[in-house]
Amino acid sequence: MYNRQRGSLSLEAGLVMAIFLVLLMLFYGVVYGYRSQKIAFEVATLFVLEKNTEVLTEKDFDRKLNSPLIKVEKGYVFKAMNRLEEEFSYNVNGFSYPLEEVVFITDYGKMYHLPGCPTVKKSLRPVIKKDVPHLTPCSLCHK
Structure with a gap:
């Protein structure tokens, strides 16, 4: 007589392994697809921000990020900006004060500094220059 139990284990193992590998590929595809x-x-947003020093609105972002190279659903793109209703400005120094100079101060100093000043290493806080009229400019970074 013919024994049907002989090839059953290898057939089941092959099917289980194939299903496991398909599920594993699906998992990695979703995870790495989301990350990429x-x-x-993020790279596209930084590019748009670096190339624009004027006032940017949500419409500007929508127009500039609407590219065939970046296929992201609108719900994901503007999730962080859905509460933003007013225009905001972005300056070259990374702060939203285009007409006012942003300088850095320490907690204990009597001078204000530019971002790359070699005299201070830590505890720099950004402030608007007109808010600290009692401080003098640093002699090294304001030459």
Whole structure:
């Protein structure tokens, strides 16, 4: 007589292994796809911000980020900005004060510094220059 139990274990193991590998590939595809999509959006946003020093609105972001190279659903793109209703400005120094100079101060100093000043290493706080009229400019970074 013919024994049907002989090849059953290898057949079941093969099917289980194939299903496991398909699920594993699906998991990694979703995880790494989401990560690469997130990284691409962050890089695109930084590119838009670095190339624009004027006032940017949500419409500007929508127009500039609407590219065939960046296919991200609108819900993900503007999730962080859905409460933003007013225009905000972005200056070259990274702060939203285009007409006012941003300088850095320490907690104990009597001078204000530019971002790359070699005299101070830690505890720099950004402030608007007009808010600290009692401080003098640093002699090294304000030459």
